[in-house]
Amino acid sequence: MKKLRRSARLVEMTQCLLARPHTLISLSAFSERYRSAKSSISEDLAIIREVFETEGIGELRTYSGAAGGVRFVPRMRPDRALERIVSICRELEDPDRLLPGGYLYMTDLLGQPSLLRDTGLMFASAFAGLEPDAIVTVETKGIPLACATAQFLNVPVVIARRDQKVTEGSTVSINYVSGSSRRIQTMSLARRALKEGSRVLIIDDFMKAGGTIRGMIDLLGEFRAVVGGVGVFVESGAVGAGERLLSDYVSLARLEEVDEKNRLVRVRPGNFFESPEFSRFRENDPQ
Amino acid sequence: MKKLRRSARLVEMTQCLLARPHTLISLSAFSERYRSAKSSISEDLAIIREVFETEGIGELRTYSGAAGGVRFVPRMRPDRALERIVSICRELEDPDRLLPGGYLYMTDLLGQPSLLRDTGLMFASAFAGLEPDAIVTVETKGIPLACATAQFLNVPVVIARRDQKVTEGSTVSINYVSGSSRRIQTMSLARRALKEGSRVLIIDDFMKAGGTIRGMIDLLGEFRAVVGGVGVFVESGAVGAGERLLSDYVSLARLEEVDEKNRLVRVRPGNFFESPEFSRFRENDPQ
Numbered sequence: 352m353k354k355l356r357r358s359a360r361l362v363e364m365t366q367c368l369l370a371r372p373h374t375l376i377s378l379s380a381f382s383e384r385y386r387s388a389k390s391s392i393s394e395d396l397a398i399i400r401e402v403f404e405t406e407g408i409g410e411l412r413t414y415s416g417a418a419g420g421v422r423f424v425p426r427m428r429p430d431r432a433l434e435r436i437v438s439i440c441r442e443l444e445d446p447d448r449l450l451p452g453g454y455l456y457m458t459d460l461l462g463q464p465s466l467l468r469d470t471g472l473m474f475a476s477a478f479a480g481l482e483p484d485a486i487v488t489v490e491t492k493g494i495p496l497a498c499a500t501a502q503f504l505n506v507p508v509v510i511a512r513r514d515q516k517v518t519e520g521s522t523v524s525i526n527y528v529s530g531s532s533r534r535i536q537t538m539s540l541a542r543r544a545l546k547e548g549s550r551v552l553i554i555d556d557f558m559k560a561g562g563t564i565r566g567m568i569d570l571l572g573e574f575r576a577v578v579g580g581v582g583v584f585v586e587s588g589a590v591g592a593g594e595r596l597l598s599d600y601v602s603l604a605r606l607e608e609v610d611e612k613n614r615l616v617r618v619r620p621g622n623f624f625e626s627p628e629f630s631r632f633r634e635n636d637p638q
Numbered sequence: 639m640k641k642l643r644r645s646a647r648l649v650e651m652t653q654c655l656l657a658r659p660h661t662l663i664s665l666s667a668f669s670e671r672y673r674s675a676k677s678s679i680s681e682d683l684a685i686i687r688e689v690f691e692t693e694g695i696g697e698l699r700t701y702s703g704a705a706g707g708v709r710f711v712p713r714m715r716p717d718r719a720l721e722r723i724v725s726i727c728r729e730l731e732d733p734d735r736l737l738p739g740g741y742l743y744m745t746d747l748l749g750q751p752s753l754l755r756d757t758g759l760m761f762a763s764a765f766a767g768l769e770p771d772a773i774v775t776v777e778t779k780g781i782p783l784a785c786a787t788a789q790f791l792n793v794p795v796v797i798a799r800r801d802q803k804v805t806e807g808s809t810v811s812i813n814y815v816s817g818s819s820r821r822i823q824t825m826s827l828a829r830r831a832l833k834e835g836s837r838v839l840i841i842d843d844f845m846k847a848g849g850t851i852r853g854m855i856d857l858l859g860e861f862r863a864v865v866g867g868v869g870v871f872v873e874s875g876a877v878g879a880g881e882r883l884l885s886d887y888v889s890l891a892r893l894e895e896v897d898e899k900n901r902l903v904r905v906r907p908g909n910f911f912e913s914p915e916f917s918r919f920r921e922n923d924p925q
Contacts (some may be wrong), residue, residue, distance in 0.1 A: 462794040
């Protein structure tokens with residue numbers, strides 16, 4: 352690579368860091384790539400770090416020593432995250448989303464690139480300290496969310512399936528009872544999809560009683576995986592405390608009320624926004 | 639936003655452009671955001687454009703006039719794309735991927751963040767001129783690829799399903815014959831998933847005779863959608879010309895041969911790499 356001026360180097364380094372989140376890049380790698388002294392690279396990184404932190408793009412962590420370098424940890428600023436989730440809640444409250452039976456149509460939202468980017472970044476912020484080996488979801492609607500989160504955490508996505516396909520090789524299956532419908536369902540995961548003892552993060556689009564996620568946890572137990580965290584986009588608030596099969600999870604939004612007759616839907620920010628870092632912004636919450 | 643020095647502005651603008659591909663951003667928006675003269679912003683953009691083009695990150699297109707501005711069009715440089723696809727072909731040729739019946743296990747690859755990023759960028763490069771309204775795929779394995787492509791093209795992902803779910807509202811279903819297995823299958827799409835007359839790009843992970851994609855095209859016909867392009871990750875070369883149900887598609891890799899007995903798999907770059915822009919790099923192709 353030809354020697355670049357500082358201005359060009361800043362553009363290239365920014366791009367390089369953003370494209371490789373949660374990846375340790377050594378100062379020597381940058382120094383060789385740009386044929387510049389490590390001291391110049393350190394100055395460049397200081398400029399990038401300041402902008403990333405001021406603008407809420409994420410953290411730039413520096414590690415010293417022989418194995419040292421720099422690592423970009425994407426994070427969404429709390430005020431922006433809360434503002435974004437409030438606007439998502441407003442979208443979910445649109446009565447045109449009501450389906451017969453009190454279900455809520457949200458498939459369109461789960462395909463929007465900006466929503467996927469932002470919620471992926473919120474999950475990546477919530478679970479930045481977890482350092483999972485993989486993100487696990489079950490088909491279908493949770494897959495785009497899981498992929499977006501995986502891009503920001505730079506880990507593979509593993510998808511449990513409802514059917515069994517010859518292209519998966521040997522699989523492990525479990526039957527589980529979906530907490531809300533009380534129906535017996537099946538999910539399966541390819542034997543080679545996950546190394547034994549992996550640390551995983553479960554991501555799904557919706558949780559009512561938590562039967563599906565409980566099923567995923569049981570299935571992952573067959574792989575001796577450690578479930579380090581569970582993130583759901585929307586949880587249903589219409590579940591009694593005793594009914595919930597799961598207590599430790601992060602939700603981005605909570606469906607508080609669905610009144611089919613009066614065409615009323617109430618959605619609020621989920622438990623992720625109850626953590627202390629959001630407390631000083633919550634008074635601005637229009638709810 | 640406080641006034642930034644040029645160096646900080648370059649970092650922030652680079653981030654802003656990368657996060658909003660295929661989005662027109664007006665010079666005034668940048669100028670107001672950074673409280674800088676439009677002439678300074680133009681100089682910044684010239685620096686960013688040069689780095690993006692030299693480093694093969696993509697194009698920065700400028701539009702003049704009142705509705706003018708700048709638009710980032712992500713593109714992978716042809717030499718890098720060819721190099722990357724050759725390494726993906728090598729990974730696919732690993733005989734440990736062979737499953738009984740001559741199938742190839744590739745689910746792990748389709749979950750890797752770097753592969754998803756790179757193939758998404760290849761599809762986005764191949765279809766940059768198409769300007770689709772949506773990307774359509776059918777569950778399950780094509781979804782991560784479709785999502786990655788959608789992020790780079792900044793359009794929504796729409797997923798046809800094999801089952802029918804109450805959470806999708808009213809749906810349109812078709813039965814189709816999978817070209818290779820000759821079995822009748824069903825796929826359905828929510829009525830509200832796609833506006834009438836949308837221009838769509840179909841993305842899928844694997845194509846043999848093309849029956850599934852043919853099915854998607856028929857289903858999309860019910861929405862009066864215009865299928866502007868079809869992209870598949872791997873196509874099977876073991877299909878006679880007369881058997882193929884589809885002629886106009888872009889493939890990234892082609893499965894040439896699977897010899898189960900001798901545990902031999904041969905995979906080559908797909909037809910995307912036969913286009914003229916790749917010709918001067920192909921002599922370096924180790925195949």
